[in-house]
Amino acid sequence: xxxxxxxxxxxxxxxxxxxxxxxxEPVTLECGHNFCRACVSQCWEGSDTAAxxxxxxxxxxxxxxxxxxxxxxxxxxxxxxxLQVAKGRGGDGMCGKxxxxxxxxxxxxxxxxxxxxxRSRAHRAHRVxxxxxxxxxYKEKIQTQLKTxxxxxxxxxxxxxxxxxxxQEYLKQTQTERQxxxxxxxxxxxxxxxxxxxxxxxxxxxxxxxxRIQNENVSKLSEEISHLSELISEMEGKCQKPVSEFLxxxxxxxxRCKKRKLQxxxxxxxxxxxxxxxxxxxxxxxxxxxxxxxxxxPSALERKRGxxxxxxxQVDVTLDPDTAHPNLVLSEDRKCATWGDTRQRLxxxxxxxxxxxxxxxxxxxxxxxxxxxxxxxxxQYWAVGVARESVxxxxxxxxxxxxxxxxxxxxxxxQFRAFTSLMTPLPLSRVPSRIRVCLDCDRGQVTxxxxxxxxxxxTFPPGSVPGERIRPWLCVGYRSRLCLxx
Numbered sequence: 462x463x464x465x466x467x468x469x470x471x472x473x474x475x476x477x478x479x480x481x482x483x484x485x486e487p488v489t490l491e492c493g494h495n496f497c498r499a500c501v502s503q504c505w506e507g508s509d510t511a512a513x514x515x516x517x518x519x520x521x522x523x524x525x526x527x528x529x530x531x532x533x534x535x536x537x538x539x540x541x542x543x544l545q546v547a548k549g550r551g552g553d554g555m556c557g558k559x560x561x562x563x564x565x566x567x568x569x570x571x572x573x574x575x576x577x578x579x580r581s582r583a584h585r586a587h588r589v590x591x592x593x594x595x596x597x598x599y600k601e602k603i604q605t606q607l608k609t610x611x612x613x614x615x616x617x618x619x620x621x622x623x624x625x626x627x628x629q630e631y632l633k634q635t636q637t638e639r640q641x642x643x644x645x646x647x648x649x650x651x652x653x654x655x656x657x658x659x660x661x662x663x664x665x666x667x668x669x670x671x672x673r674i675q676n677e678n679v680s681k682l683s684e685e686i687s688h689l690s691e692l693i694s695e696m697e698g699k700c701q702k703p704v705s706e707f708l709x710x711x712x713x714x715x716x717r718c719k720k721r722k723l724q725x726x727x728x729x730x731x732x733x734x735x736x737x738x739x740x741x742x743x744x745x746x747x748x749x750x751x752x753x754x755x756x757x758x759p760s761a762l763e764r765k766r767g768x769x770x771x772x773x774x775q776v777d778v779t780l781d782p783d784t785a786h787p788n789l790v791l792s793e794d795r796k797c798a799t800w801g802d803t804r805q806r807l808x809x810x811x812x813x814x815x816x817x818x819x820x821x822x823x824x825x826x827x828x829x830x831x832x833x834x835x836x837x838x839x840x841q842y843w844a845v846g847v848a849r850e851s852v853x854x855x856x857x858x859x860x861x862x863x864x865x866x867x868x869x870x871x872x873x874x875x876q877f878r879a880f881t882s883l884m885t886p887l888p889l890s891r892v893p894s895r896i897r898v899c900l901d902c903d904r905g906q907v908t909x910x911x912x913x914x915x916x917x918x919x920t921f922p923p924g925s926v927p928g929e930r931i932r933p934w935l936c937v938g939y940r941s942r943l944c945l946x947x
Contacts, residue, residue, distance in 0.1 A: 840941020844870025
């Protein structure tokens, strides 16, 4: 075993035999031994005057504790020497409490300690390893975590680059959409200006027609007034003649008065909605064109822009089997309704149509804009549209807005009609094979469009549909088939 160095011997001498740490306020007993003031006082707790030395057990007086200033100075010198020796050896630091090199690592407290700390009560039961081994172990753990963190950073950098690329792409798309919207609305404004010009020109023609009728009426009235004035003068003059002369040709005069019948002038109505018979056929056609344009303007704008005005949301509609007439056969996916020759034995629930071959959609709408398409198969006497939730199910029903139904379809008389109260005929060159139903709950409006050529079919004007729950409605005719398009 190597001999102790002078510094180590000095360090031992500078330590209290009780606490084994450097002396703090060292005092000397009568027997010559030295202790920390606090340590010896703790050993003598409970004694009055006489006590024994903690080291040699010799009896001493408690009042004879003499401060040992030379020992206190020597302790300070020992601490500085220990610090210098540790620095010269390249140590990992000094214990602030014992001024010893930090050569150990406490696992429980996760802190470097010196050999004196290891022997103290604070660390005696703890797991202690050499500080270099602990450093190597934790360095390997740190390196593992560092590798993971670097990999995560690389992933995040990749996500950042990808995100920036996508953002730039999205910005390009929004810019393209912005330009498209500006272009489309510019075209819409041009379209509206052109329609305004045409309508104003048509109204100008209507003004001319009104003035013409008014002038003709004034001319006819003036002529009638002149004839009546002449007849009145003749009658007044005849009444002034003698009796014998008065009675000559009196019956002829009376006949001429009775035959004279006032011709009523043509009436000019300020209401453009109902043209009177006094207008010419050309004027009536002009008024009809104005009225149709007013009703179909939303559809015209839709065709101009290429999509439904107000962005109707395409919805997936299915048929409600609880409402289907017993003669209707529904497909497994509840998309198609087909005429069946045999009446099915189904529950007679209050929701089911029992007379009319109708069926409702499962979906109901109370707000927003929605659209769906119906494919029309072979057969006759079918109809497509919407109905309110409370539509009549039992017995005969009125297929009109008064009966809670807004629809178009192929009816008796081999005509395609709108189901208005007057069953308005629709002058189409051919019946569309697919019909798009556009429901605007907020405006109370239903529009029908040919899904193939986007041609407008008919529009029930705003306010026609009441503000209650509205459901898709189909009426399947004899040997016909209607299918909801996916």
